[in-house]
Amino acid sequence: MFFYSCKQTATEKLVDHIKISDQTYLAVTEIADSLDVPWDMQYNPVTNSIFFTQIKGEIAELDLATNQVKSLYKVPNVYHQRTLGLLGMAIHPDFRTKPYLYICYTTKEQDSLFSELTRLELKEGKVISSKLLLKIDGGTGHNGSRLSFDSNRILYWATGDIHSLTHAQDSTTLNGKILRINEDGSIPKDNPIKGSYVYAWGFRNMQGMTFTANGNLLTSEHGDAIEDEVNWIRPLHNYGWIQIEGYHDTPEEIAIASKSPRTEPIRSWTPVIAPAALKYYSFTQIPEWTNSLLLGTLKDQSLRILKLNNGQNKIQKEDVFLKDKYGRIRAITVDNKGNIYIATSNRDWKPQTKFPLETDDRILKLSRIDYIPKEFISKEAELTDQKKDAKVLYQSYCASCHKEDGKGTTGSFPSLINSSVVSDDKRFISTMLSGITPSSENEKQVYDLPMPSFSFLTDNEITDIANYIRTKLSNNKLTIDTKVVNDLRNQKY
Ligand code: HEC
Structure with a gap:
């Protein structure tokens, strides 16, 4: 986007x-x-x-x-x-x-x-x-x-x-x-x-x-x-x-x-x-x-x-x-x-x-x-708080590598804050669905560890994690609709 x-x-x-x-x-x-x-x-x-x-x-x-x-x-x-x-x-x-x-x-x-x-x-x-x-x-x-x-x-x-x-x-x-x-x-x-x-x-x-x-x-x-x-x-x-x-x-x-x-x-x-x-x-x-x-x-x-x-x-x-x-x-x-x-x-x-x-x-x-302007955040935050398990989902599936605060580990796991992948709806969701396999052909490769695929999660769980990263770990970025996940999984794009 x-x-x-x-x-x-x-x-x-x-x-x-x-x-x-x-x-x-x-x-x-x-x-x-x-x-x-x-x-x-x-x-x-x-x-x-x-x-x-x-x-x-x-x-x-x-x-x-x-x-x-x-x-x-x-x-x-x-x-x-x-x-x-x-x-x-x-x-x-x-x-x-x-x-x-x-x-x-x-x-x-x-x-x-x-x-x-x-x-x-x-x-x-x-x-x-x-x-x-x-x-x-x-x-x-x-x-x-x-x-x-x-x-x-x-x-x-x-x-x-x-x-x-x-x-x-x-x-x-x-x-x-x-x-x-x-x-x-x-x-x-x-x-x-x-x-x-x-x-x-x-x-x-x-x-x-x-x-x-x-x-x-x-x-x-x-x-x-x-x-x-x-x-x-x-x-x-x-x-x-x-x-x-x-x-x-x-x-x-x-x-x-x-x-x-x-x-x-x-x-x-x-x-x-x-x-x-x-x-x-x-x-x-x-x-x-x-x-x-x-x-x-x-x-x-x-x-x-x-x-x-x-x-x-x-x-x-x-x-x-x-x-x-x-x-x-x-x-x-x-x-x-x-x-x-x-x-x-x-x-x-x-x-x-x-x-x-x-x-x-x-x-x-x-x-x-x-960005989501401050005056609109309290309402958005209430909405995400209803989905309390978004944080739990993130901690169970992502925090082990990207850390609780999303900042990752230099050289091993990229930071999700200010990541251009995270701010791009389709790339972000596809990364979660398909994971990333490091390839020896890519000389510019910074990370030599793989990122696993999370396609076993439901569309809603993937959306919740994505929006948790965007609104809580990053600075109140715009949220993604479940439809994007659904469409990507069904390859409608
Ligand atoms: C086992 C460790 C591991 C876990 C667990 C993991 N990742 Fe990753 N992730 C990686 C690695 C390694 C990369 C870098 C891969 C590369 O670029 O070659 C990566 C890259 C990414 C990227 C791309 C970031 C960028 O700017 O290039 C995103 C987004 C991402 N992960 C999101 C997630 C989310 C969301 C979860 C939880 C559902 C998750 N990851 C779980 C290891 C992990």
Whole structure:
């Protein structure tokens, strides 16, 4: 088994631990603080840094090698008020050759509000040019919005309905839509409506957007008083707003959907949670979360893990983490190792009880650790103490050579503490099942005595001994499941 250790730099502060399962624990560390409503965050593998927007108009870069934040650019003309300001951002997928950031934000001219989509060009960590790609109507609220690239370098812009009664259902306007845009701002030739940016419609105010591994586009959206949503976006689908909210579950909604097709969300929440950041998680670093959506919520102040089916278009399971711990969570990104970064939004227009903290807003990192954190040990220890005979088993079968404390005898019997074999589930168990026969061919051989096979012990006895060594003799390492022993004995590996 391979674990990612969390190398803490000087500015990385341990805040908490989370238990995902008996096998998986995460550290939560703070890597940036005193920010002002980070709205969107995108990891850039080329620079190994996170670019993020802040609602008042600033773009900053967090270098993951040093955890230093540096201000990159102040977007001119951003109009900030309540939910208006500098919002979504996307990084060009070919950043090495096309060092572009795409941003969208509110502007005001006389009494009119607009949402602008702009492309910024970077060179050596500085913005050297900017190009306005698209300008649409803005409103005093419901301006969306998020930006995402698909694997064909087409940009999607999730726009809000700007509180309009007509936009969302009008496929000829650009608000309350998913817009599909070329990287230079032009209309793709293969858009579903010729000569139009519109890709899908019937939306109120989307606050999260992500592509899954197989290319499905998913969004999170705020409902009115009820029915927050996650939608699976497909071309020319109508998602119902303003006539239909959430599932088609009232007689009026069913009647409307029977006349002309409307697409239901794949998940709806009542009471509302204010879903925001949405990010597909493909990594195995946290195996329980592989193929899930990471959803940050504002009102509910949580990180939700929405486990997807193989088709990546249905939610099979939902787990809630970090509830009320760090406040409102608006932005999430994931680095190339599977570490997760979340940004709080406690200095926005809706402060909650207990928040903002003095250190808000913060960027917190969630990464897997290879030890059982202290606060979880008493419970684990109770469990192992129920199996008192684990110690007796170890003393009867192993201590004669490896000694009671597991430290062995130099030159004759290896120490089991900090042994790389012991920390590898399969090698550890196979060693116990098959033993080790010293071979004359192996020149590097340190030990010339054999290690006997213990295959006569039951699966449970072997598991108990293994876990006794890991938790009692070593320093509270993770435990092994009996299933591993069972599978190895039956050669399923
Ligand atoms: C008769 C002595 C003896 C007994 C009893 C014994 N071992 Fe060993 N064990 C050895 C020797 C010798 C080696 C080194 C073999 C080699 O590497 O060639 C070894 C190696 C190991 C290793 C590999 C360590 C490393 O880092 O290379 C593990 C793990 C291990 N034993 C676990 C156990 C466990 C668990 C038990 C009890 C169920 C046990 N052993 C009982 C003699 C013994």
